[in-house]
Amino acid sequence: MSLRAAVLGHPISHSKSPALHHAAYSRLGIGISYTAIDVTEQLLPSLMRQLRRQPGWRGLSVTMPLKTAMVGEVDEVRGVAKALGVVNTVCFEEHADGTRAVGFNTDVAGIVNAVRHAGARTPSAPVILGGGGTAAAAVAALSELGAGSARIFVRDPARTAEVRAAGESLGLSLAIRPLTEAAKATAAADVVISTLPPRAADGLASEIAALKTSTPGVLLDVAYDPWPSLIASVWEAGGGAVVPGLEMLLYQAVEQVRLFSRLEEEVNASVIDVMCDAVGLPRRAL
Template sequence: MQLTQPEGRPFRAAVIGHPISHSRSPDLHRAAYSYLAALGEYEAVDVEPGELDAFLHQFRTDLAWRGLSVTMPHKRAVVAYLDQIHEPALTLGAVNTVRAVRTSDHPVRLEGYNTDVQGIVSALRFAGYKGAGDAVVLGGGGTAAAALSALAMLHVRSATLIIRNPDKADSLMRVAQALGVNLSVSTFDGALKVIAGATATISALPPRAADSVADHLLHACTDLFGKVLLDVAYDPWPSCLASVWEAQRGVTVSGLDMLVYQAAEQALLFTEAPRALLPGVINAMCGAVGAPRR
């Protein structure tokens, strides 16, 4: 039997990371809770790496806590504190969502999820991408791993990873193998040719880190007609890469769309709202951050 919050007492949820002041997650979740008439509070909490253990102890023991959105640098470190990890987080070894499940016969069970994957899938579908052809992933971090999982969900079986140091691609190669994705590795020097031959590119790089790729695309005058770019860096938007992509007739989708979709999945987990309400949650979140309604 699952325990509920005492009547009239709001549950607590938060996004944790370091730094965290830039996060749009509080705006998104508060809009979702308002739409769902859910009695919940959501905040941004700056948790430095050395503070994660103490924070998660409080999260586990305080009955008010319901859920966490987890961002850098904690997506891998938090795994060690969880009682259960759901796919695709288990394969990726990275968690962006923690839910506290409290029952009458057990104090608490911390469950880990990775909603980044569904966020990427939904953002690509929003841009019209149906999964045909090869794909490109820029970057070698945790978001790149989530991108590979998203491509696998879209039945993409061949992708190229563009990374500055190919020697650091081993972990992503293992992820791709587990997902059934045939992954090639290229350096940034070979990015133009690979991007030109792909139907979709996912930039999983921090803001401005893809500017050199944008500059090369601009001077090469590559025709990107119909090709989809998801740039997870959404501030500022459009990014340099997105601006060049659109100028060369490509289709772009912002990381803000990905953020909305993954946060909507989190909101359903934290509030236990029925999945039929997901479209309304997404539109409520879009309204909160000025994104177009779906």
């Protein structure tokens, strides 16, 4: 029986996940095919019913705009995904009563590892840009890094249910403000996690540049295409450390490979190296 996995989202043609996963499974010597499936939130339930009927599925990577909707499509949610109500990973597990779809969230580990690699430790004045499912994962990541509070700047303050729920669940105090007020606080932050879509932070980047001040902290820009983003360029020009979203994608994909392959110990530095090579990242170890 052929083994399968896929990344789901809309749009999905830009995804680097197939390159990361193919490299890992080739290095591991395990025959798991990995494809990209373009699916909207409206079509997700019918797709999941279809996949459940097909043998050989090991797992799904879940990207925008499906991370919240996927919670209702799995049989069980585990770990931090349960606290967040946001799923970016689905594993298919065989049980005596049949196959069960289990939801996880590896975005949190991806953010934590990416920010730590850039030198950040315990943020005292962190900022999150955006209010969706990835922003909720950023709240959990900041909590894991030891932050007690965070300022969140969003385009639409009415659409912040996910981050508010994450803050309440994890005990992280949140101050949610409109994105139009973000420039000064963002420039002064020790850790900034931008979960905005590509180019959505361009206006803010111009405002930060106009401040003509230093940006001493660490910026993780989850959007990785095009790269460098305008906000990343402005941040680096101000003296700060920039972490590309591709690095977060790498770290969260490593956790997915461990789950999908069921070869926890074998997913080691050599596997991470070939995953880095597949997307043009410098080689690094977790």
